Amino acid sequence: MTTYLEPGLYINGAWRTTGADLPVVDPATEAVIGRVPIAGPVDLDDALAAAASGFEVWRRTPPRDRADLICSAAALLRSRRDEIARSITLEHGKPFTQAQDEVIRGAEFFEWDAGEAMRTYGRVIPSGPGVRHVVHHQPIGPVAAFSPWNFPLSQPARKVAGALASGCSIILKAAEETPAGAVHIVRAFHDAGLPPGVLNLIFGIPADISEHLIASEVIRLVAFTGSTSVGRHLTGLASDHMTPVLMELGGHAPVIVCEDTDVEAAAASSAIRSMRNAGQVCTSPTRFFVHQAVYEQFLDGITRGSAATVVGVGMEPGVEMGPLANDRRLASVAELVADACDAGGVLTTGGHRIGEAGYFYEPTVLADVGDHARIMREEPFGPVAIVNPVDSLDTAIERANAVPFGLAAFGFTNRADYVDRMIDRVEAGNLSINTLEASLPETPFGGMKSSGYGREGGTEGLHHYLSVKNVSHSIPIV
Ligand code: NAD
Helix, strand or coil: CCCCCCCCEEECCEEECCCCEEEEECCCCCCEEEEEECCCHHHHHHHHHHHHHHHHHHCCCCHHHHHHHHHHHHHHHHHCHHHHHHHHHHHHCCCHHHHHHHHHHHHHHHHHHHHHHCCCCCEEECCCCCEEEEEEEEECCCEEEECCCCCCCHHHHHHHHHHHHHCCCEEEECCCCCCHHHHHHHHHHHHHCCCCCCEEEECCCHHHHHHHHHCCCCCCEEEEECCHHHHHHHHHHHHCCCCCEEEECCCCEEEEECCCCCHHHHHHHHHHHHHHHHHCCCCCEEEEEEECCCHHHHHHHHHHHHHCCCECCCCCCCCCECCCCCHHHHHHHHHHHHHHHHCCCEEEECCCECCCCCCCECCEEEECCCCCCHHHCCCCCCCEEEEEEECCHHHHHHHHCCCCEECEEEEECCCHHHHHHHHHHCCCCEEEECCCCCCCCCCCECCEECCEECCECCCCCCHHHEEEEEEEEECCCC
């Protein structure tokens, strides 16, 4: 039997538990596999004090030393990959091989940002004799970060990497439902020798924690990944204190399939990508707009590919999709699919819960769904692909843009003029052509419109964690 870890709070370099806790549930069986402590006001104040003192140490640590330590922690994550992946599969449900991939991806985020730590260049502004203007980039200060449950390791890794590489301290509130990835990140940094207070980990009641932390003068940046509604709420709290925010929020990614493309290949890769992580990915390809000349062929291909997805318990070999991560998702996906069918949509495969224990849901393809169906505007965040025909690229772009989201978008075409039109007009922070990969450590990732504000990764990834200070220096001319 695989055992699950015992999550704790990590404050000022030491682990602690509290008198109250929440259950951690295996979504494949609905069994309680562990408990996560709830931080109270005293714990939060301790974390704030620790982050304030940790910042004073870390901001004076030379960038190369910061980078070395971050890379040491990343190496520990790589060496502990299988142990971490087992915990993630147990608490989240995703297939073990995908959890393994996630651990490596998290390590890559750390390694990329560690490199960027040494390239936070300022600049010298040309000026006349007797004066120098120099722009410095300095760590913004202690960060309050909130990471979600869909990628228990790589999501918190993004935030911890950005903060620590920049010289900031951080209080991370990771997802209570999936604490393992964040706990393992902290263990790796503890073992790598990170000074106390630089990285602090808490769990508890999300609304209580965000209100307490964001109201504190210690916190200089709020970083959040999750739903647009919660992001909007946290942005409101932060605005009371003029605290800047980094918001990675929801998406509802359009996929434009043009008539000139390799339809079979596009359909096969779309089926795999739509069902990855049971569709619980903010860049998941969800709204397919397919040229009518290839519509039937594409619909047939994505239906076959989705129906062939092997669904099961994540630790079983060969499983390609696990359960949904929690009962909220099960209820929400079922509701959106039922509404789409009521609105005239046609199920070509899936559309039902599997079994009665565990949160399993069939890989689902919906065809011909009218724009008035809720699922055309609301992110399904589940294993659902929605396929609709269009008569032209212009119509496809217009429909792609007809939602408040603008995170990822995808196009399949070999025509340069079509690509050019998509680059010009598709509203998304990340547009991928002939690939469904939306984000890599070296590419900037983030949204337009209600999908958020700011970027993680790429050379832009540290911008939010840094303050710009211009120094004008008058020098006596001798
Ligand atoms: P939710 O809106 O209740 O919570 C989303 C996340 O925000 C969770 O991690 C939760 O712990 C946290 N949260 C909630 N209220 C908070 C508060 N007041 N202060 C601080 N953190 C708070 O929804 P959910 O049921 O957990 O997830 C469903 C929706 O969330 C999905 O439909 C999807 O749109 C979105 N989501 C997006 C991402 C992403 O990667 N962008 C990840 C997870 C969830």
